Amino acid sequence: MFSKVLSGAVLGVDGTIIGVEADVSDGLPSFTMVGYLSSSVKEAGERVRTALKNSGYHMPPKRITINLSPADMRKDGSCFDLPIAVSILKSMGLDSVFDMASTLVIGELSLNGEVKAVTGVLPMVYHCFSQGIRRCIVPIDNVGEAELVENMEVIGVSSLMETVEIIQGNKKPEKCKINNDSIKNSTEYHIDFADIKGQDVLKRGMEIAAAGFHNVLMTGAAGAGKSMLAKCLPTIMPTLSFEESIDVTKIYSISGLLEENSSLINRRPFRAPHHTISNYALCGGGVNPKPGEVSLAHNGVLFLDELPEFSKNVLEVMRQPLEDRKITISRVNATYVFPADFMLVAAMNPCPCGHFPDMKKCNCTINQIKRYQSRISGPLLDRIDINMEVKPIKYQDLFLEEKSECSEEIRSRVEKATDIQKLRYKDEGICFNSQLEGTLIKKYIKLDNQVESILEDAFVKMNLSARGTHRILKLARTIADLEGKERIGEIHIQEAIFYRNNGNYSVKEGF
Amino acid sequence: MEKALLNLWFNNIEDIGNITRLRLLKNFGNVENIYEANKNVLSKHLTDIQVNNLLQSKEISKSKEEYERLKERNINIIYWGHRKYPSKLYNIYDSPTLLYVKGTMNDSINSYNSNIAIVGSRKLSVYGREITDYFSKRLATSEINIVSGMARGIDSIAHMSALKAGGYTIAVLGSGINVPYPQENTELYAMIEKKGVIISEYGLDVKPNPGYFPMRNRIISGLSDGVLVVEAEKKSGSLITADYALEQGKQVYAVPGRLLDKNSEGTNNLIKAGAYLVTHPNDILSDIKGKKEYSQMSFNLEQPEITIQEEKDMVNKNFLAPIEKIVYSCLSLEPKYIDDIIQHTGMGVTKTISTLFTMEEKGLIKQPLKGYYIISI
Numbered sequence: 001m002f003s004k005v006l007s008g009a010v011l012g013v014d015g016t017i018i019g020v021e022a023d024v025s026d027g028l029p030s031f032t033m034v035g036y037l038s039s040s041v042k043e044a045g046e047r048v049r050t051a052l053k054n055s056g057y058h059m060p061p062k063r064i065t066i067n068l069s070p071a072d073m074r075k076d077g078s079c080f081d082l083p084i085a086v087s088i089l090k091s092m093g094l095d096s097v098f099d100m101a102s103t104l105v106i107g108e109l110s111l112n113g114e115v116k117a118v119t120g121v122l123p124m125v126y127h128c129f130s131q132g133i134r135r136c137i138v139p140i141d142n143v144g145e146a147e148l149v150e151n152m153e154v155i156g157v158s159s160l161m162e163t164v165e166i167i168q169g170n171k172k173p174e175k176c177k178i179n180n181d182s183i184k185n186s187t188e189y190h191i192d193f194a195d196i197k198g199q200d201v202l203k204r205g206m207e208i209a210a211a212g213f214h215n216v217l218m219t220g221a222a223g224a225g226k227s228m229l230a231k232c233l234p235t236i237m238p239t240l241s242f243e244e245s246i247d248v249t250k251i252y253s254i255s256g257l258l259e260e261n262s263s264l265i266n267r268r269p270f271r272a273p274h275h276t277i278s279n280y281a282l283c284g285g286g287v288n289p290k291p292g293e294v295s296l297a298h299n300g301v302l303f304l305d306e307l308p309e310f311s312k313n314v315l316e317v318m319r320q321p322l323e324d325r326k327i328t329i330s331r332v333n334a335t336y337v338f339p340a341d342f343m344l345v346a347a348m349n350p351c352p353c354g355h356f357p358d359m360k361k362c363n364c365t366i367n368q369i370k371r372y373q374s375r376i377s378g379p380l381l382d383r384i385d386i387n388m389e390v391k392p393i394k395y396q397d398l399f400l401e402e403k404s405e406c407s408e409e410i411r412s413r414v415e416k417a418t419d420i421q422k423l424r425y426k427d428e429g430i431c432f433n434s435q436l437e438g439t440l441i442k443k444y445i446k447l448d449n450q451v452e453s454i455l456e457d458a459f460v461k462m463n464l465s466a467r468g469t470h471r472i473l474k475l476a477r478t479i480a481d482l483e484g485k486e487r488i489g490e491i492h493i494q495e496a497i498f499y500r501n502n503g504n505y506s507v508k509e510g511f
Numbered sequence: 512m513e514k515a516l517l518n519l520w521f522n523n524i525e526d527i528g529n530i531t532r533l534r535l536l537k538n539f540g541n542v543e544n545i546y547e548a549n550k551n552v553l554s555k556h557l558t559d560i561q562v563n564n565l566l567q568s569k570e571i572s573k574s575k576e577e578y579e580r581l582k583e584r585n586i587n588i589i590y591w592g593h594r595k596y597p598s599k600l601y602n603i604y605d606s607p608t609l610l611y612v613k614g615t616m617n618d619s620i621n622s623y624n625s626n627i628a629i630v631g632s633r634k635l636s637v638y639g640r641e642i643t644d645y646f647s648k649r650l651a652t653s654e655i656n657i658v659s660g661m662a663r664g665i666d667s668i669a670h671m672s673a674l675k676a677g678g679y680t681i682a683v684l685g686s687g688i689n690v691p692y693p694q695e696n697t698e699l700y701a702m703i704e705k706k707g708v709i710i711s712e713y714g715l716d717v718k719p720n721p722g723y724f725p726m727r728n729r730i731i732s733g734l735s736d737g738v739l740v741v742e743a744e745k746k747s748g749s750l751i752t753a754d755y756a757l758e759q760g761k762q763v764y765a766v767p768g769r770l771l772d773k774n775s776e777g778t779n780n781l782i783k784a785g786a787y788l789v790t791h792p793n794d795i796l797s798d799i800k801g802k803k804e805y806s807q808m809s810f811n812l813e814q815p816e817i818t819i820q821e822e823k824d825m826v827n828k829n830f831l832a833p834i835e836k837i838v839y840s841c842l843s844l845e846p847k848y849i850d851d852i853i854q855h856t857g858m859g860v861t862k863t864i865s866t867l868f869t870m871e872e873k874g875l876i877k878q879p880l881k882g883y884y885i886i887s888i
Contacts, residue, residue, distance in 0.1 A: 201849050201882070204860040219881075357846075357880050359636060360773070366634065366663065389882035391848040457872070479861075491861055494868040 001025075003090035006104050006133065007068075007083035008124030009075060010254050012289065012336035015120070015127030019069040020080060020105075022087035027063035033084075035068035038076045047109050048085045055113035055160045057089065064088060074333060076288045079118040082107030082137070085160055086167070097169035104128045104136035113160040117141035119256035122249055125149050137163060144263030145253055148246060189235045191228075194406040198393040202229055205386045205499060207410050210237045211417040212478030213432035214471075215322070215344040215383060217307070220390025222354040226347035230272075230303045233345060235407035237268045237301075238418040244299045247339060251291050251298055269300030271342075275309040283317050289329045289336045294321050297342035307348040308375040315380055318344070322383045325435065341435075344384070348376070382467055385434070385475045386499040417481040433477045445473045451493050458497045472496045517542045518590035519581075520574040522609040523714070525564045531557070532608040536591055580715060586688055587612045597621055603733040603759050607712045610730075611688035614708035617679055620656055620734065625799045626681065628658040628735040628756075630728075630749040631665030631742040636774050637879045638844050639742035642766055643668040645819070645888050646739060649792035651678025655799075658735045660685065660727060661700070661709075663693050665741050665749075670703055680707040683731045685724035687717030710734075728752040729759075736799060737762035739789065743777030750777050753786070762798060764789045791818060819888050826875065834858070835875070838866050839886065842876060846883035 002023045008015050033045050045066070052059055066084055068075050083105040090100065106124060107115040121142040126149055128136065135153040138146045143156035155173040157163045165171040193203060202218065206229060209216045218226045240248065249265045252258050258265070273282065273293045284292035294302060304310060321327040325341040351369040355361035364372075381387070422431055428440060436444060447455065459469055476496035480488045521532065521542050535556055539545045545553075546569070553562045581588065589595050591608045598621050600606045620626055629647055631639060647657055647669045657673035659666040661682040673680040682703050686692040688711040691700035703709055710730065713723065728748065732738050732755040740763065743749040753763045765786040768775020782788050789795055799805050817825075827839055841847065841855040853863045867884060870876045877887045 198850060200853050200860050201864075357883070359634070387881065389848075389880065391850065391882070491865040494865045495861055498864050498868060 001091045001093070003087050003100075005083045005087040005090065005100050006102070006128070007080055007106055008104060008120075008128060009073070009077065009079070010120040010123050011334065013123060013250055013254060013291065013295075013338055015124035016073075017104075017128060017131060017133075018073075018075065018080070020083040020087050021067040021069065022084070022091045023065045023067075024060065024062050024088070024091045025065075029061040029063065031064045031066075033066040033068075035066075035071045036074050037068065038074060040078060041068070041075045041080055044078070044081050044084055044109075047081050047111065048088065050111045051081070051109040051113045051160055052085055052088070054111060055164075057092075059088075060092065074288070077118065077120070078108040079106045079120070079124075081109035082115055082139075082157075082160070082163065085109060086163065089164060094164065094167065095169075096167045098135060098167065100167075102133050102135065104133055104138075106136070106142070107139045107157065107163075109160060115139045115157050115159055115163065120254045121145050122148060122246075122253040125152060125154075126246075126250070137166070145249060145258060148249065148264055189407070191232050192235060192407045193232050193410055194404055196225060196229060196232065196404065198397045199225060199229065199390070202388055202390055203404075203410075205388050206233055207236060207414060208475065208478055208482065208499075209233075209343065209345070209386050210410075211414045211482050212421070212474065213343050213434045214385035214475055214478065215434075216346070216386045216388070217381070217384045218345075218347045218388050218390050219350050220347075221358070221392045222349055224390040224392040226390055227303075227305055230301070230305070230345045230347060231270070232407065233301055233303075234268050234270045236410040236414055238411070238415045240266050240268060240299060248299050251295050251339070255291055255296065257296070267300075269297050270303065271297040271300070272303040272305060275304070275306050277310070277314060279314055279317055282314055283321065283327050283340075284329055284336075284338050287331070289331060289338075291338045292327075294318065294327055294340040294342055295338040298339045299341060300343070301345050302342040304344070304346045307346040308372055312375065312377075316377065319379055319383065322380075343434075346384070350389075382465055383471075385471045388499065413482060416484065417478065420481045420484070421478075433474045433481065436474055436477075441470055441473060445477050445488065447473075447488060447493070451488055451490055454490060454493050454497070458500075462497075462500065464500075468500065472500055475499060513578075514542065515588045515590065516571070516574060516578050517546055518609055519578055519588060520568065520571050521545060522590075523574060523577070524561075524568055526561050527557070527565065529608055529712075530605060531561070533591070533606060536608060541592060542590070577714065581611070584689060584715070585613065586715075587616070589616070595621075597734055599626075599735075600730070600733050603729060603755075605729060606733070607730060609712070611711050611714060612708060613688055614704040614706075616708050617656070619654075619679065620681060620708075624654055624656055624679075625802075625805050626656040626658050626735045627795060627799075628731050628738040628752065629665065629669035630659055630731065630738060630740055630752050632744055632747055632749065632774050632777075633662055633664035633666075634744075634774070635664040635668070635742060636772075637846050637885060638768070638772075639665055639774060640668055640879070641844050641885065641888055643741045644672045646741070646766075646789075646792050646795075647672035647678075648676040650795065651676040651680070653792070653796055654678070655796075656681060658683065658731055660724070660731055660752075661691075661696055661703070662724075662748075663696075667696055667699055670699060670707070674702055674706055681734060682707065682709045683727050683734070684709060684711040684713070685727040686719035687711060687713045687715055689715055690717065690719065692719040724748055725751050729755045732756040732759055732761055735761060736802070736805075737764055737787075737795065739764040739766070739795065740778050740781055740786070741766050742768065742774045743781075744773055745776045745780070747777045750781070753781055762787055764795055764798075766790075822888065823886060830873075830875070834862075834866050835870055838863070838870065839875065842884055842886045844885050844888070846879055846885050849882045849884065852884065 005020045007018045007020050009018050031045055086105055108118050110116055117139045121138055122145040125136055125146045129149045129152050137155045140156035140158045143154055146154045166173050220226055245264050245266050252265055271293050282292045283294055321340040327338050327340045329336045350356040351364040352372050353362055353364050356369055476488050476493045479492040479495050535545055589610045589612050595616055627650055643665050651657055651673040657669055657680045659669045670680050691697045728751045732752050738752055738756040740749050740753055756763050763786040765778040765781040767788055831839055837856050856863055876884050878884055
């Protein structure tokens with residue numbers, strides 16, 4: 001007898017529907033699986049057989065054929081165990097109270113019949129919903145993310161036996177709603193801007209960066225507070241909108257990085273990969289490409305500490321995602337596009353010993369310093385809007401009693417600025433000034449003659465590129481938005497130019 | 512045979528050094544006589560090996576080739592006894608017997624204008640940079656020729672500032688005449704070639720060698736009437752130049768620095784040993800004016816000497832808006848970090864950045880390093 005159950009797979013960041021067909025017929029006893037399967041799916045056969053036995057079902061000595069369709073797409077992963085088991089049982093005559101042709105079944109089986117969590121549930125459920133499917137059976141640990149899709153009936157199961165009982169209608173599925181309190185709690189942080197002493201300019205730079213999603217580079221001696229500031233950055237960033245949260249959660253779902261019991265990710269991601277990272281880990285890759293750090297940092301911060309220590313080609317592959325806000329990975333089978341709209345925050349020492357320009361401490365030769373700094377290529381620097389020198393703070397400032405502004409206050413200003421931007425760009429499909437491109441820049445950024453002439457001078461003096469000039473404009477727009485001004489004034493453009501680096505970082509001299 | 516060619520041959524004989532060449536020239540009068548001298552006469556002055564080397568190289572083919580290549584590259588040869596040979600170099604011990612010259616050899620370095628060498632540390636500070644620029648510009652506008660070694664640091668600034676002020680500058684290399692060293696000075700090399708002159712004792716393609724630099728220092732001081740040391744560490748090559756200057760009877764000027772600055776240790780020691788302490792370019796000008804050969808020089812010392820501090824006060828008083836005054840008064844030649852300026856002014860980040868920006872546009876202050884500010888002098 002033939003039967004069919006629906007399951008899903010992930011392509012890039014999107015889900016797709018996979019049909020799982022089983023047929024039990026007379027003939028020599030055999031168990032065959034077809035449909036362009038990777039070895040992890042082929043192994044499913046053994047798991048399913050054992051799990052069925054251990055759950056008390058007897059596999060008949062018949063000819064069993066399993067087909068995963070469409071047959072031209074390579075299947076990978078362990079989420080097909082449960083649908084295969086269910087479809088075998090169905091073809092053996094299992095009654096169901098549901099219409100199994102419109103029910104999504106996902107899950108991995110262990111040998112004793114337990115159902116284990118799998119990755120990529122959210123994108124699959126999301127996709128099936130858009131295809132008109134309104135019911136899904138998922139591992140109990142994945143219920144949280146599946147429930148993010150509104151109006152979807154989510155049935156969480158913990159074992160094969162339970163699944164069968166629910167399908168037969170012998171047992172009511174347990175309703176498990178996500179705990180809304182846990183969502184709220186997760187936006188609390190243990191660090192705060194108020195804990196950082198001094199560094200006024202740096203804090204201001206961070207505020208502007210957060211308000212317009214601009215890239216930042218901090219150069220300064222070891223221990224000056226670069227990493228700490230970067231880690232505080234999420235505390236002042238605007239909260240994620242629901243759509244943005246879904247996008248982020250999808251990526252984390254595919255990567256298997258969702259924490260247990262948490263469903264929606266509503267904190268902006270903060271990714272800080274170590275500098276030994278490879279190309280593929282940063283940008284995504286593999287035979288069936290998985291998202292890399294740039295995608296995991298989507299809608300959030302990618303913090304690269306010790307920037308010159310990253311291998312050169314790793315840094316250079318970031319150029320394209322920095323411009324396009326997505327990354328395209330091409331393989332023989334297919335081309336995948338992962339979102340990569342991240343804010344780059346980088347920190348570096350000015351020289352190998354880390355003390356330049358303090359010549360009393362720095363022992364590096366000029367050549368050493370130049371060589372160290374030239375590890376960051378000009379084109380990459382060109383994509384950085386806010387470039388700041390950080391000076392280590394003095395001892396007396398370290399124990400100052402007076403508290404500086406807390407993150408909450410700064411965030412309220414940032415959110416005001418982002419609200420202005422969202423309203424302004426509501427028809428353009430973007431949210432932040434930094435995302436303006438081409439004609440949009442001309443449309444939304446207009447300068448008075450006086451302001452224009454300041455920019456023109458800077459263009460000549462600082463030897464700016466066209467991209468550099470555009471980036472200054474966008475930055476000035478954000479600075480004006482922070483003040484709630486419609487018109488970009490002189491002080492806004494001046495401040496924007498101040499943060500701009502002069503092409504390549506130029507070594508002059510220490511003191 | 513051309514005299515220049517003979518000199519080129521004479522200067523490239525193996526195992527015969529500059530001192531020996533000079534002795535031969537003084538004994539024989541000129542290079543033709545040496546070329547024509549026979550073995551017996553020569554062996555009175557030279558060792559057997561040297562005589563052999565001299566006689567064996569006599570067919571000169573190699574020098575001819577070299578001579579053609581020099582011509583192609585617009586490099587001239589000035590030899591001991593040449594009419595353009597810098598007269599000041601005759602007076603030093605170990606005068607170079609041959610100089611390769613690129614650019615325009617201005618007559619002024621020989622006669623009516625004074626030459627001052629400005630030398631100092633390769634690893635320069637903001638202070639050193641600004642002071643060098645200040646002295647070099649002002650001396651160059653008073654028609655003083657600036658001599659230096661085109662090394663990294665103070666030397667390069669001295670040349671560059673002299674050129675910017677429209678002055679004439681002389682670079683003495685410690686590498687081959689067509690080898691700019693350090694490499695980043697290739698641009699400076701081209702600029703000096705156009706508006707000044709490049710001199711070297713070493714021929715085409717000779718790589719820089721640590722031993723050559725102290726040697727060229729004797730030419731730097733030899734060409735000059737005085738040597739100004741701006742910044743020097745305790746053991747600095749510039750102190751070798753100062754030593755040569757003293758040996759050659761030239762004045763040594765030194766810019767004082769703070770006691771704890773590594774970069775001023777050498778100059779402070781020079782002052783302790785009796786060097787002329789200078790705080791203003793006029794100090795040097797009036798010292799030169801005291802020498803009778805330069806008493807006719809046209810620069811004007813009548814105008815009152817204004818110190819750097821007085822100048823700063825004047826700017827503060829006359830050219831600044833009230834807000835700018837607050838900023839200006841906390842700046843000096845010591846780079847100040849922007850956070851410290853903000854703390855000092857209490858005006859907040861945005862306003863301070865804007866004020867600094869406008870003042871930098873006006874040329875009142877400089878940003879030697881991103882985020883750090885000094886006054887410009």
